[in-house]
Amino acid sequence: MSTPMAVTTTISTAMPTTVTTEASTTTTSLTTTRAMLTSTLLSSSNTINTTPITSLNNCSTNTVTTSACTGSNTPRIPNTNTTRTTTPTTTTATSTTRTTTPTTTTATSSSTTHLSPWSGPPTFTSSSGHKKNTSDSRLVVLGAPAVGKSALVVRLLTGRFIWEYDPTLEAAYRHHTTVDDDPAVMHIYDTAGQEEGEISEAHARWGDGFLLAFSLIDRRSFSAISTIHAAVAAARHTPNFSCVIVANKTDLGHLAEVSEDEATELAGELGASLFMTSACDGGPSIQAAFFELHRDVVRRRWSRRRRSSAKTVIEGFYKMFSR
Numbered sequence: 001m002s003t004p005m006a007v008t009t010t011i012s013t014a015m016p017t018t019v020t021t022e023a024s025t026t027t028t029s030l031t032t033t034r035a036m037l038t039s040t041l042l043s044s045s046n047t048i049n050t051t052p053i054t055s056l057n058n059c060s061t062n063t064v065t066t067s068a069c070t071g072s073n074t075p076r077i078p079n080t081n082t083t084r085t086t087t088p089t090t091t092t093a094t095s096t097t098r099t100t101t102p103t104t105t106t107a108t109s110s111s112t113t114h115l116s117p118w119s120g121p122p123t124f125t126s127s128s129g130h131k132k133n134t135s136d137s138r139l140v141v142l143g144a145p146a147v148g149k150s151a152l153v154v155r156l157l158t159g160r161f162i163w164e165y166d167p168t169l170e171a172a173y174r175h176h177t178t179v180d181d182d183p184a185v186m187h188i189y190d191t192a193g194q195e196e197g198e199i200s201e202a203h204a205r206w207g208d209g210f211l212l213a214f215s216l217i218d219r220r221s222f223s224a225i226s227t228i229h230a231a232v233a234a235a236r237h238t239p240n241f242s243c244v245i246v247a248n249k250t251d252l253g254h255l256a257e258v259s260e261d262e263a264t265e266l267a268g269e270l271g272a273s274l275f276m277t278s279a280c281d282g283g284p285s286i287q288a289a290f291f292e293l294h295r296d297v298v299r300r301r302w303s304r305r306r307r308s309s310a311k312t313v314i315e316g317f318y319k320m321f322s323r
């Protein structure tokens with residue numbers, strides 16, 4: 001299936017790069033990653049302001065097609081110019097600008113072993129130049145292979161659905177949006193599928209919040225959720241972290257191997273909210289899942305800060321009166 005596109009991709013090369021991108025009027029051929037697709041598909045009418053910042057996918061030439069899952073197969077045709085800049089850092093926060101890190105990071109970042117040497121994506125800098133706004137969140141998307149992690153992320157960012165795909169290694173995005181009327185920046189890390197629920201410790205430490213996805217038509221992916229949750233808890237030395245469970249592929253209900261009741265029970269056990277989604281059909285629950293995760297991250301950050309400033313005040317009083 002091919003997707004008509006009217007996208008112009010401008011590449012400004014700040015340093016020698018191996019990245020080449022072509023956006024034609026019919027098909028997007030990606031020599032770097034499917035993640036790049038998202039940067040070329042942004043519609044100017046879209047209020048989402050997204051910057052895929054790091055792309056660590058396989059670099060074979062792939063033809064990726066997107067489509068709305070239901071209704072007409074005519075995708076919305078973007079009419080915006082997208083600028084991609086290649087640079088060794090990710091400090092650029094310009095809207096719809098994609099920044100690619102040097103390919104040297106690719107080799108290590110594909111690892112998903114427990115104690116991966118992966119050092120995480122480059123430090124994110126918010127658009128205001130501060131290291132980390134309170135409205136920033138680092139969200140890591142975890143789950144067994146082929147549960148639809150990338151499809152969910154792409155759906156959130158572009159409103160589109162990926163039919164054909166290549167397995168993801170890693171892809172990170174900076175997503176500027178508005179949550180509860182407040183500007184928010186979500187740094188979203190789409191990981192490679194965790195075959196046996198093993199996760200990279202670096203992912204676990206880097207993230208503020210974790211979106212654990214499974215496919216309703218794959219029981220193994222459901223079982224992997226507990227393992228992944230336990231692995232994140234072990235890496236963070238606490239089971240108390242921001243997390244939501246996403247049960248994907250609701251459109252394939254007739255093939256379901258996991259019931260909603262089971263999913264609800266698991267979410268209850270893990271103290272997480274459950275979102276039933278279909279990256280294929282779309283719908284509000286995908287955004288709701290990411291937004292809820294973002295909210296929880298921000299809430300916890302504020303409550304940590306309040307606790308720590310209360311502690312500082314109390315300590316100050318003690319010092320004052322014990323003199």
Ligand SMILES: Nc1nc2c(ncn2[C@@H]2O[C@H](COP(=O)(O)OP(=O)(O)OP(=O)(O)O)[C@@H](O)[C@H]2O)c(=O)[nH]1
Pocket residue numbers: 143144145146147148149150151152162163164165166167168169191192193194248249250251252277278279280281
């Ligand atoms: N019917 C249906 N298919 C889906 C849905 N979400 C994803 N898929 C399909 O499932 C396959 C896997 O989707 P991906 O998004 O690549 O899955 P992933 O979890 O990122 O896979 P890895 O990167 O290999 O870990 C693709 O063929 C998608 O088109 C969904 O909600 N419904």
